Amino acid sequence: MRAVELFSGCGGMSLGFQNAGFEIVAAYEYWDAAVECYSANFRHPVRKADLSDMASAIPAIASDRPDAIIGGPPCQDFSSAGKRVESDRASLTVCYARIVDAVRPRLFVMENVARSLRSGAYGEAREIFKGAGYGLTEAVLDASLCGVPQSRKRLICVGALGEADGFMAEGLRRGLAERPLTLREHSGGSLGFEFYYRHPRNYSRRAIFSVDEPAPTMRGVNRPVPKGYRGNPGDACPPGDGVRPLTTLERAMVQTFPPSFVWTGSKTENEQMIGNAVPVKLAEHVARAVMGHFAPDPGS
Numbered sequence: 001m002r003a004v005e006l007f008s009g010c011g012g013m014s015l016g017f018q019n020a021g022f023e024i025v026a027a028y029e030y031w032d033a034a035v036e037c038y039s040a041n042f043r044h045p046v047r048k049a050d051l052s053d054m055a056s057a058i059p060a061i062a063s064d065r066p067d068a069i070i071g072g073p074p075c076q077d078f079s080s081a082g083k084r085v086e087s088d089r090a091s092l093t094v095c096y097a098r099i100v101d102a103v104r105p106r107l108f109v110m111e112n113v114a115r116s117l118r119s120g121a122y123g124e125a126r127e128i129f130k131g132a133g134y135g136l137t138e139a140v141l142d143a144s145l146c147g148v149p150q151s152r153k154r155l156i157c158v159g160a161l162g163e164a165d166g167f168m169a170e171g172l173r174r175g176l177a178e179r180p181l182t183l184r185e186h187s188g189g190s191l192g193f194e195f196y197y198r199h200p201r202n203y204s205r206r207a208i209f210s211v212d213e214p215a216p217t218m219r220g221v222n223r224p225v226p227k228g229y230r231g232n233p234g235d236a237c238p239p240g241d242g243v244r245p246l247t248t249l250e251r252a253m254v255q256t257f258p259p260s261f262v263w264t265g266s267k268t269e270n271e272q273m274i275g276n277a278v279p280v281k282l283a284e285h286v287a288r289a290v291m292g293h294f295a296p297d298p299g300s
C-alpha cells in the first residue's frame with residue numbers, strides 16, 4: 001500500500017509504517033533539520049514544504065498517488081501545559097483534513113495528543129473528514145501497551161472511504177499488551193543505571209523515575225538536574241550522585257528508534273525531533289492493524 005507522510009519530522013511514524021509493510025513513497029516537512037535527518041534514513045524523497053500553503057501542497061501530494069496519507073500535525077498548541085490557547089499551529093490539523101479531502105486517498109491515519117479530541121481544530125477536521133465520506137475510528141492508545149517502554153497516550157484517528165464509524169476499533173485493540181512495558185524489560189537489562197531524572201514541567205510533579213516502570217512521555221527538551229534539586233515525594237529515589245537525565249540516544253531508544261537510526265543535526269535539534277516523534281513501535285502497531293484490515297495476509 002502506497003503511503004505519504006505529512007509533517008514527517010525525522011520519520012518515527014514513517015519507520016513504523018514501513019516496518020509493517022507500507023511503501024512510503026514521499027514525506028513532507030518544512031523544518032530543515034528534520035528534512036536532513038529524514039533523508040539520511042530513508043530512500044524515498046522527503047520534500048521540504050509548508051503544508052499550510054495548500055495550493056502548492058495538494059497537487060504535489062496528489063501526484064504521489066497515495067493509497068494512504070499518514071501523519072501527526074504539530075501538537076504544541078494542544079499539549080502545552082501552561083496555556084492551552086489554540087493558535088495558527090492548531091489549524092495545521094485542519095490543513096491536514098483539507099489535504100485529505102482534496103487528495104482523497106482510500107484511507108488516512110492521523111496522530112495527535114489525546115487532548116486534541118476536545119479542541120475546536122479537531123472538531124473542524126472531523127467535520128471535513130465526515131463531509132468527504134470517510135468512516136472514522138478514533139482511539140486513544142497508550143504506547144506502553146504497544147511495545148514502547150513509555151507512558152505516552154496518543155489519539156489515533158483512522159479514516160477510510162466507505163467504511164462505517166468504528167470500523168477498526170477492534171483491530172486497534174488487538175495485540176495490545178496487558179500491562180505496560182518497563183524500561184528494564186525493553187532494554188534487556190543493559191542500561192547500567194536504575195533511576196534517572198526527567199525535568200518536570202513544574203515542581204509539583206515528580207522528576208526521578210525507575211527503570212522498573214515505563215518512562216514518562218519524552219518531550220522536546222532534555223534538561224540537567226538543577227543545582228539544589230531537593231526531590232519530590234513522588235520521586236522513585238532521593239536525588240543523589242548517580243541520578244542523571246537520559247542521554248539523547250537513550251531517549252531515542254525509549255521512543256523505540258533502532259540503534260541504526262542516523263541522527264544528523266545538533267543535539268538540541270535531535271532532542272526536539274525525538275520528543276516530536278510518534279514512537280516507532282506505536283506507529284507499527286497501528287500500521288499492522290490497518291494492514292490487517294485492508295490488505296490481510298492470505299496466510300493468516
Ligand SMILES: C[S@@+](CC[C@H](N)C(=O)[O-])C[C@H]1O[C@@H](n2cnc3c(N)ncnc32)[C@H](O)[C@@H]1O
Nearest residue numbers: 007008009011012013030031050051276277278
Ligand atoms: C509532531 S511532529 C511530527 C513527527 C513525526 N510524525 C514523527 O513521527 O517523527 C510535527 C512536524 O510538523 C512540522 N511542521 C510544522 N509546521 C509545518 C508546516 N507548516 N508545514 C510542514 N511541516 C510543518 C514540524 O517541523 C514537525 O517536524
